[in-house]
Amino acid sequence: MTENSKPPKKSANTVWHQASVSRSQREKLMGHRSGIIWFTGLSGSGKSTLAHAVEQELHKLGCHTFVFDGDNVRHGLCGDLGFTEEDRTENIRRIGQMSRLFVDAGVLALTAFISPFNVDRQRVRMMVENDSDFIEIYCRCPLNVCEDRDVKGLYKRARKGEISNFTGISSPYEEPENADLIVDTDQMRLSDCVNQVVELLKNRDVIYL
DSSP: OOGGGSOOOOOTTOOOOOOSSOHHHHHHHHTBOOEEEEEEOOTTSSHHHHHHHHHHHHHHTTOOEEEEEHHHHHHTTTTTOOSSHHHHHHHHHHHHHHHHHHHHTTOEEEEEOOOOOHHHHHHHHHHSSSGGGEEEEEEEOOHHHHHHHOTTSHHHHHHTTSSSSOBTTTBOOOOOSSOSEEEETTTSOHHHHHHHHHHHHHHTTSBOO
């Protein structure tokens, strides 16, 4: 076990309080299973765009959802973290724990994070009750295409050395080893990408519509 794969320290003198309303009862009320739909990929690969488009489609189908967006989370919950490897790991740990609570609440939690390290994504998968509760979707897109998009101008700044530890430039991105779905966002229309994700959720009996 490496330093980064060690389990986080737990708070002392705390006991988990079991809710009086179960997850299965909440899922029955919602009309679908809950779970984490984890979108991962390079900056500019289309994670946030796809996650929000999928949420719109799920909303039309009557599903209860919430999108955790990388930038939004860093404005609040993880506003104290930087972009060192340790801080990236803590960022993913926090959002994993938050997403797990949403799963218990019967909600489909969609997350859009670069989450560059396999060990961190695997750690989130291990947080949930069943392996099927965590669906990893790899938004695969070549680095040069992501750089061409560069809507935030981050790659240019990283190439100039103005941003350190930037994934794809000065920090690695580890492609998922066993993604539940690979979406080639540089080759497919957004609507087709959305359809692929929704069909996967139907095939996995996450949604019953």
